[in-house]
Amino acid sequence: MPRAVAGPEIERLIQLLARLPGLGPRSARRAALHLVRRRADLMEPLTSALRDALDKIVLCRTCGNIDTRDPCTVCADPTRDRSMLIVVESVADLWALERAGAAPGRYHVLGGTLSPLDGIGPDDLNIANLVKRAHEPEVKELVLALNATVDGQTTAHYITDLMRDTEVKVTRLAHGVPVGGELDYLDEGTLSAAIRSRTPF
Amino acid sequence: MPRAVAGPEIERLIQLLARLPGLGPRSARRAALHLVRRRADLMEPLTSALRDALDKIVLCRTCGNIDTRDPCTVCADPTRDRSMLIVVESVADLWALERAGAAPGRYHVLGGTLSPLDGIGPDDLNIANLVKRAHEPEVKELVLALNATVDGQTTAHYITDLMRDTEVKVTRLAHGVPVGGELDYLDEGTLSAAIRSRTPF
Numbered sequence: 001m002p003r004a005v006a007g008p009e010i011e012r013l014i015q016l017l018a019r020l021p022g023l024g025p026r027s028a029r030r031a032a033l034h035l036v037r038r039r040a041d042l043m044e045p046l047t048s049a050l051r052d053a054l055d056k057i058v059l060c061r062t063c064g065n066i067d068t069r070d071p072c073t074v075c076a077d078p079t080r081d082r083s084m085l086i087v088v089e090s091v092a093d094l095w096a097l098e099r100a101g102a103a104p105g106r107y108h109v110l111g112g113t114l115s116p117l118d119g120i121g122p123d124d125l126n127i128a129n130l131v132k133r134a135h136e137p138e139v140k141e142l143v144l145a146l147n148a149t150v151d152g153q154t155t156a157h158y159i160t161d162l163m164r165d166t167e168v169k170v171t172r173l174a175h176g177v178p179v180g181g182e183l184d185y186l187d188e189g190t191l192s193a194a195i196r197s198r199t200p201f
Numbered sequence: 202m203p204r205a206v207a208g209p210e211i212e213r214l215i216q217l218l219a220r221l222p223g224l225g226p227r228s229a230r231r232a233a234l235h236l237v238r239r240r241a242d243l244m245e246p247l248t249s250a251l252r253d254a255l256d257k258i259v260l261c262r263t264c265g266n267i268d269t270r271d272p273c274t275v276c277a278d279p280t281r282d283r284s285m286l287i288v289v290e291s292v293a294d295l296w297a298l299e300r301a302g303a304a305p306g307r308y309h310v311l312g313g314t315l316s317p318l319d320g321i322g323p324d325d326l327n328i329a330n331l332v333k334r335a336h337e338p339e340v341k342e343l344v345l346a347l348n349a350t351v352d353g354q355t356t357a358h359y360i361t362d363l364m365r366d367t368e369v370k371v372t373r374l375a376h377g378v379p380v381g382g383e384l385d386y387l388d389e390g391t392l393s394a395a396i397r398s399r400t401p402f
Contacts, residue, residue: 007268008269009257009258010254010268012246013254016247017221020224023224023232027222029296033291036254039258042220042221047248050247050248050251051248052210053214056208066211066237067208092231
């Protein structure tokens with residue numbers, strides 16, 4: 001067993017940093033050293049940023065977004081198209097769509113996808129609340145922005161079935177060639193979908 | 202410009218996380234989300250670990266190690282061979298040697314290597330203090346555990362010159378084949394050194 005090289009406080013910091021995604025034991029050690037070296041301009045601000053975030057972060061009770069206010073920045077934004085709900089699997093996906101600045105509506109975060117193999121059913125997701133929101137008179141369209149995986153598509157079908165007896169239109173993201181993508185590197189499913197959904201030039 | 206997707210507190214946390222080595226803007230975002238999701242078992246402990254470390258971390262005035270006590274754990278360890286000083290470039294190197302549990306002596310951290318091109322001279326490093334420590338009667342050997350780079354070797358030669366008028370023996374780490382290394386992937390310099398320093402089997 002390797003000897004502890006520093007006091008228990010530093011070892012504990014390294015262990016916790018190693019649990020962040022993208023950092024392993026070695027890079028956590030480097031990160032800890034980096035923090036200690038940049039005490040004033042990184043370690044102190046990071047500590048207080050974490051403290052601030054801990055004090056203020058809440059889950060938006062409307063859509064499930066993570067923010068420092070409830071309702072969140074997106075739900076409270078008066079310029080959003082209130083007739084469109086964009087259904088995403090996770091807050092990470094919501095943030096990705098927001099970074100693209102592409103989505104005019106508000107969101108609904110499911111908190112995962114249906115996954116019978118992992119024992120994740122409708123009650124484990126934020127679906128009951130979605131149905132309730134979809135029945136609000138102002139909502140005209142659900143955009144299913146789910147991953148193009150088996151679980152994502154299973155969830156999309158399940159939600160579509162739930163909406164069958166309503167007036168709400170259910171749409172999904174287009175399949176096709178990624179912008180900047182090279183055809184040679186794309187799978188056949190994507191290429192077939194791109195041909196089927198070809199658009200006038 | 203992408204829209205801010207969350208409150209300023211979260212954006213600030215992401216920006217600071219992105220400055221850790223090994224994390225970029227995208228992985229910092231993932232790390233921030235991960236922290237928020239694991240509020241109780243990761244975000245809170247990490248915040249207090251940073252707070253603790255900030256409160257307690259000091260530089261060892263003897264060797265330059267980073268620790269929560271001064272003299273540091275290594276310098277204060279009564280089982281260490283006090284006749285041997287292991288000279289390293291950085292605290293990261295000290296920690297690497299300690300993890301290997303291979304070094305019986307105490308350390309001296311230079312804080313860099315001589316680098317005329319970058320304008321780093323002897324006065325920029327912790328060298329004056331090394332000379333003082335090397336003149337303590339109990340010190341019999343300096344082990345130069347410096348990187349096998351041009352700057353590392355320049356520094357090694359400089360320190361060796363400084364020790365020329367003393368009784369202190371100056372040694373350096375062995376060159377050779379890394380344990381587990383494959384000859385086919387090693388450079389000629391390492392292979393030549395390994396042949397020259399061959400040992401009886």
